[in-house]
Amino acid sequence: MKKLLDDPAQAVDDSLRGFALAHADAVEVRFDPTFVLRAGGTPPGRVAVVSGGGSGHEPLHAGFVGPGMLDAAVPGAVFTSPTPDQVSAALQAADGGAGVLAVVKNYTGDVLNFETGVELVEAEGIEVASVLVNDDVAVEDSLFTAGRRGVAGTVAVEKIAGAAAARGDDLATVRALAERVAAGVRSMGVALTACTVPHVGRPGFELADDEVEIGIGIHGEPGRHRVTASGAHDITQRLLEPVVEDLGLTAGEQVLLFVNGMGGTPLSELYVVYGRAREMLAERGVEVTRSLVGSLVTSLEMQGASVTVLRLDAELTELWDAPVRTPALRW
């Protein structure tokens, strides 16, 4: 394992310290407990939007802290949910007096730790609403699983909730919009290589030279099945089809298409996948009106990608387009 790190146990803190120095105008990083706060805090009277989860998915979530998106982010250890005291400290610091929306990716650990953290601040009289992101169609949402996972669709929930909060919507409205996004967004991912958690020192799974793993999550965990590597067209189809089926997309609908890199995949390949997905959506008569391409929800240095589709309407489109000024996303 070769990484640009020093002590693996300090890697998350080391990285956050560099992040804070590089973006001192935009964010503030607090330690003990660790969380990232928007510089200057939430404007008084505005709803705050807070998210968090294990580290190793950068720029998610800390890279999305800033005007128009998140007011705070709570990074855990690598691939490990943050603890309740981190969550409650972030919620408390982010509250601008109008309540806080907690955006939680559906993983047992994130759910349990946020739940406990939220209980702690509610006891202090802060109003908190939560939205669960569970966009990963690789996991069947049934009695026999912990439910679909939250993956790259989280970016859309955070962006749109942040825009709603920025325009002055109240907590109930921000939550309702976030839930509309969560209900209309689906994703599916593929790994070409596994990633190595620094303190583990070996990859999460092994893939032969001609195998790819379909239906991976974002924690280096294995996916649902392996297939022989077969080019961008075939892989894009395997990712896009279940997404489109699950959303029940029909001709004439408008969508946001987001092709996300897992961290070790060149941008040029993401554009190839994006192009293939556009062709396939066009064949179905689905209109792509908004696009996002980049490595935004990653699994350390994993090579691979995910395809996310969000069903758009006029209001969601307007909120997507609203200005955002964060280290990783800005327009």
Next chain:
Amino acid sequence: MKKLLDDPAQAVDDSLRGFALAHADAVEVRFDPTFVLRAGGTPPGRVAVVSGGGSGHEPLHAGFVGPGMLDAAVPGAVFTSPTPDQVSAALQAADGGAGVLAVVKNYTGDVLNFETGVELVEAEGIEVASVLVNDDVAVEDSLFTAGRRGVAGTVAVEKIAGAAAARGDDLATVRALAERVAAGVRSMGVALTACTVPHVGRPGFELADDEVEIGIGIHGEPGRHRVTASGAHDITQRLLEPVVEDLGLTAGEQVLLFVNGMGGTPLSELYVVYGRAREMLAERGVEVTRSLVGSLVTSLEMQGASVTVLRLDAELTELWDAPVRTPALRW
């Protein structure tokens, strides 16, 4: 070799087609010969800034096409300089009547092809000035080499030249500013893994599990020497010191610090390197007043990073801060 591509011979075009679809509001991609043009073209009466080179370094250069930076970009095959007819077509299309600055990275192929392309359009009466970027301190600039290579410092030259052109500077002034940046910017890179050119199918060099290659270029070519992998602090020192020495930086000077990923390195590691570099510059009394962290000048899926330092003054800082709206860089 596993990549999210179909026919390797079509990979650059496939990627550009996806890129054009994803950023239809910002850029236009032309084929036969291939180049990328800013949507709507250069505003009449403004100097155009054009750059180009082999593909495989995305988002460089096409990702920097847009208001405040490049008016056109010329992508060659992977790691192969574009041809003179591509260069001349791009220069011609970008010219807004006030002449064109060609930003050329110092590689024999880029220099020769741009030279020939420039000759062709000068014959058509278009005024062209060129600036050579040669920021890589890994290569000694001596009679015994082709001179220092152009690497990540190119981003600074393109950004500042683009800002000067956008505010209405004439060609001589834009060129002079670009040369000031080129004279004040130095870089050095490290590879943790080699990258694989799609049509070659195997990595450009081999590294043992505990080796890193110091002084690499951005074309998958081997570097100057190998050392045993030794953590972010040590590696950052090996990259930063020659950069600082070559620039002759002294206490009290202000700089831009740019930590660039080679394509396969997680953002979190780049922030660790950034943090280490900040500590080392602080020890020398050098003040970092502007920062950039990201994988902007890449070598396909190579794991590694480079450290770039640009000596700043008031005017360069102002031009760096000027608005930029491109697919890959915006503020």
Next chain:
Amino acid sequence: MTVLDVAWAERWMQTAATDVRAARDELTELDRRVGDGDHGVNMDRGLSAVVERLDDPALPPRETVGQVLRLAATTLMSTVGGAAGPLYGTALLRASKVTDRPDLSASGVVSMMEAAVEGIVARGHASVGEKTMVDAWQPAAEAAERAEDAEDVADVLRAAAEAAAAGAEATVPLVATKGRASYLAERSAGTQDPGARSSAIILAAAVTAAEGRDA
């Protein structure tokens, strides 16, 4: 006759920390196969923090078993993260509420075990057979209850620990339906659940501590 007093409780946590550290790579490997590979490191980090706080001379000495368990609960809650953090945290927090006395009788051990299981189930909503730590704790609590009349309180603990180990072993063939391993569906079968395994190690540590062989 064994006495399960405050010193025992502190030895329990110290032994658990030592034993989990020794098993760290094993736990990591189990979690790498059916989860995300962090369970060993998470538990090691958390239990080391517990030991550090127990050793901290600035903190007031504990006077009840419950105070030891409460210190462990809040420390695990704020240092482990992941799914295991709140689950172990809640288990020990509930257990601490029924153990606020200088030492535990056999029925005290039974109450402690029952409270712990209730805490885990309240948080995680899993039941036996879903391939989680419940598969260790639930049979452990039941075994403790069956052993309540034993002469020596250590035997109650021993019954619990043995049942936990058997329960953890029994998770090997199961298909997970809760937690991260559930994403693997059938592919989760064939590997022991990491949280059940760490639970068995921690309950075995309670016995070791009772036998006076501390860390």
Next chain:
Amino acid sequence: MTVLDVAWAERWMQTAATDVRAARDELTELDRRVGDGDHGVNMDRGLSAVVERLDDPALPPRETVGQVLRLAATTLMSTVGGAAGPLYGTALLRASKVTDRPDLSASGVVSMMEAAVEGIVARGHASVGEKTMVDAWQPAAEAAERAEDAEDVADVLRAAAEAAAAGAEATVPLVATKGRASYLAERSAGTQDPGARSSAIILAAAVTAAEGRDA
């Protein structure tokens, strides 16, 4: 007596395309060691495009050797890229200017070779010993000049091709001071220069074409 006419010039380019394709992996490997691994693919792409244009019935038939070389020059210039594209392009463009006749005499071959070398040097500013394609072309031109009085023009070509092959071989121990390989400094020694090697292949193809064994 061999005649170096338009048909020969076209066979030369076709043979060069075939032979470079056959050597593509070898050229790639040489360039992978001392450059960036694209020379084989670049030259294959360029020469295939030349053959395609020669075969294009829509284009007017060539009437002079120079017209063949000019077509090759502009095609290579617009399809090869890299350092080799403008260098080969300029070489053939200069060569085309001194070969605008239906067939070449011995002195015509010598002029062609000299013009080519001048073109490469004018663009690349390299001289013999810098481990570039100049190390193949320069001795080739000199050998052609020495063989100018040969009975058969094919012998002039043969002398050039043999000298090119020897010159390319002689680049193995050299340390590059021009082009991408110069970045490696001492580490560039021990590998043949890819551009010198492709030059030797292309000049050998001129002999093969003259011997009537076309692609």
